[in-house]
Amino acid sequence: GQQLNQSPQSMFIQEGEDVSMNCTSSSIFNTWLWYKQDPGEGPVLLIALYKAGELTSNGRLTAQFGITRKDSFLNISASIPSDVGIYFCAGRSNDYKLSFGAGTTVTVRA
Amino acid sequence: GAVVSQHPSWVICKSGTSVKIECRSLDFQATTMFWYRQFPKQSLMLMATSNEGSKATYEQGVEKDKFLINHASLTLSTLTVTSAHPEDSSFYICSARDSGWTGTFGSGTRLTVV
Numbered sequence: 001g002q003q004l005n006q007s008p009q010s011m012f013i014q015e016g017e018d019v020s021m022n023c024t025s026s027s028i029f030n031t032w033l034w035y036k037q038d039p040g041e042g043p044v045l046l047i048a049l050y051k052a053g054e055l056t057s058n059g060r061l062t063a064q065f066g067i068t069r070k071d072s073f074l075n076i077s078a079s080i081p082s083d084v085g086i087y088f089c090a091g092r093s094n095d096y097k098l099s100f101g102a103g104t105t106v107t108v109r110a
Numbered sequence: 111g112a113v114v115s116q117h118p119s120w121v122i123c124k125s126g127t128s129v130k131i132e133c134r135s136l137d138f139q140a141t142t143m144f145w146y147r148q149f150p151k152q153s154l155m156l157m158a159t160s161n162e163g164s165k166a167t168y169e170q171g172v173e174k175d176k177f178l179i180n181h182a183s184l185t186l187s188t189l190t191v192t193s194a195h196p197e198d199s200s201f202y203i204c205s206a207r208d209s210g211w212t213g214t215f216g217s218g219t220r221l222t223v224v
Binding site: 033036040041042043044045048087088090092095096097098099100101102103 | 114116121142144153154155156159196201203205211213215216217219220
């Protein structure tokens with residue numbers, strides 16, 4: 001599958017700050033997903049978006065499915081130390097295959 | 111919720127030997143499982159789609175004779191890396207699809223070929 005354009009590649013943030021990252025694609029997806037991956041572990045699903053324009057929250061996380069169906073963003077509010085990790089966006093096509101972004105590495109300064 | 115178990119979590123093998131990795135759906139039936147490979151500091155790349163009772167379909171550039179996939183039951187898919195070489199060292203991750211597709215992944219297998 002294709003690789004999505006995810007940015008930023010990495011970020012250092014102060015505890016308590018908000019975090020934003022986004023993904024764009026040249027192709028349309030019917031589902032956008034956001035995952036967090038800790039070292040040596042598989043990715044864990046954070047938020048799934050199923051409709052263009054959809055805005056969904058999960059605790060301090062908020063994600064939106066772009067209207068064009070070619071982009072999505074993830075916001076993390078009031079970051080805490082356990083937010084450290086690598087965040088991946090993924091687009092799901094009709095055959096249920098996932099295409100992943102390159103990942104955003106988040107490091108929180110205490 | 112859907113749980114996917116992957117075993118082993120890590121394995122070290124000698125060059126030229128074969129290694130089998132198991133992916134199990136614990137509380138649901140999975141007609142389709144996906145196998146991904148992830149190199150250090152890189153993203154996940156889909157290797158193949160495993161369909162219960164039929165042949166797996168491989169992504170472009172993935173050698174089907176090297177990465178053998180068997181999906182003999184609705185809860186188990188296996189990936190066998192045959193005649194492993196150091197360049198096959200990677201993190202292998204499976205994902206299983208249930209009826210609602212919750213995007214659940216296994217915990218991954220770290221393969222090191224020496």
